[in-house]
Amino acid sequence: MIEWDKSMRGSIAIVGSATAGIGDAGGQSDLEITSRAVHAAVADAGLAMSDIDGLMTAGLSSSMWVVKLAEYLGIRPAFSDSTQIGGASFVAHLLVAAAAIRAGLCRNVVIAYGATPRGGSSVSATSPARAKLDPFPYEDPFEPFNPPTSYALAAMRHMHEYGTTREQLAEVAVSARKWAQLNPEAFRREPLSIDDVLQAKMVSSPFTVRDCCLVTDGAGAIVVTGSDRTADLRQPAVYVLGTAVAHHHRQISCMQDLTVTAARESGALALRRAGSKVGQIDLLQLYDAFTINPILFLEDLGFCAKGEGGSFVQGGRIAPGGALPVNTNGGGLSCVHPGMYSIFALVEAVRQLRGECGERQLSGAMTALVHGNGGVLSAQATTVLSRER
Template structure:
């Protein structure tokens, strides 16, 4: 019987690319996606002619796999367009790795694009989505979602563990300090704890500065079998482990609002990788809201449950701190085009290749990318590593 550990190191990311991050007025989602795909393929020394496997996801498009392939002019032998929210592109490592390992295809392109900031019709689109995918037992109470769902989690975490708005602000400030080292980050002006604390509340206890950006942007990565990766132009970044878990869709169905399914996805990924949290050199955690970073540090085993607020204090996860988290500036300060998971992978790969410029972590060999989807719903953890980790 096959063992999940057989997947460890079997595939590698050979190319990554971004496009249209920030604002890309006049561009459609699939055009931004195509520009990012081109950049990722060029990074690997490949073109669309080499792609025979396609993995993508969209919150808007019906039949997105078909539209993306058509836009790119590719005829995939393997397609997966599972959407579990923003975590999807971390989770896409698994079906892509399985398809590559079984020889269903040789080059998988995982790709995404969104014009969430400048695209027209967002408000109208939201109404249609609410009609087509009704949350009948929550919608009548008008939660300002997704933010209110995360606010309910933050409020409960504060109640149970004494977490404070200052702790949440530490997360926002750390992300901004990383963004200031990243020329590609969208928001780079100085931000203080005080600025966050006095920012306008949107859904208590979360303020506008506790929330991720709304930007345009696309990203893509190219996954190949490990032997092929060694022949391509960039230093391969290997998939060491990947684990998924989800327990709910709506926040009212989440069993304990202070414990996410990352407490299952993390151990699954670490088990496959044969690693533990102390082996990780750099973390990319899906920070849709400031509470996320605290929850995931706890649930992934970097600190004890309830201690996340104290853990992030004093700049521990900021540049110069002992644990580098969200080194591109995160969804809070770098980029967040509807679904952010792709950008976790791109930043992790750049760190492991030593391409991260001023924000580069010295001797980064193991990176953790953790994706979140829905309202703390889908949790997917990936461990990536350099050749030294094989």
């Protein structure tokens, strides 16, 4: 195994963050709301657009999205990257940003994403047009409704192997909704019970529509710079202690074990690079495209044993007032999900660590773990963030 350069720990920090167009962007395009988020994040950092010399992004609507966005922003970055590993992309970008800043390729990097599948013209993650561009040769002949069908396979296997119940899956959605009710930005804030989840319209067994993420508009952006340049900026820095990425498969039919994800590798490596243990993490932001996701990730990241995720989330443990705060903005299930989500998980972690979350603010939060997921449990990316370097 290649040895991690320990001086990379905390070498970069997030110094600006913002969102735009959450929910329904009123017909604005993906470029428009992403630009709004970028400008707001740069201003939040106390920088000017002329200070931005790095751009990292990924999109669903264009094969040259980073070039398109740079053109729209009117910037000419010295460094750019558009690595696309689905919803995990923006957490994974932190690893490349750290290397690029360390190598002197750029100084101030914007990581951004936006899409408008609800109110605008963005390509949906489940659209027929997108399916033609990204075929699954071993699965497409059976006409699955992906991604729900693939995630439903993982949920059914977990239920079969470990006795996980429908009520435990529903608890994930209910906990997310309780957080969303404390978040004015969240798209869905009406009350939600376990019975509401179970009795909702079936999508792909065992999932009803309330087990599945929202389809909303939304954009998010963060500004990353070297830790040695944070003292004079407007906002308190949130340091990136360690980041890691892992992926094993693209199609769910090629997943070796439907109950074990590559988060097991990315989480362990990110924590090791950060010099942290799970017991030192104050809050989690986990990619929750479906209710099975947080259960799998809690297990694979080491917060509970394999097979115990269902019982772990019961009793409001991950809800407001619970022992382990998870997805404090409401997550993809109740706050925002415009095709890819992890940029919003990063923004929420930054807001919590900076103490900006109002009614949902966690007292004394110092360290956060953010985990991104891409594809059909395919690509996993984990980062540990802290108020202290």
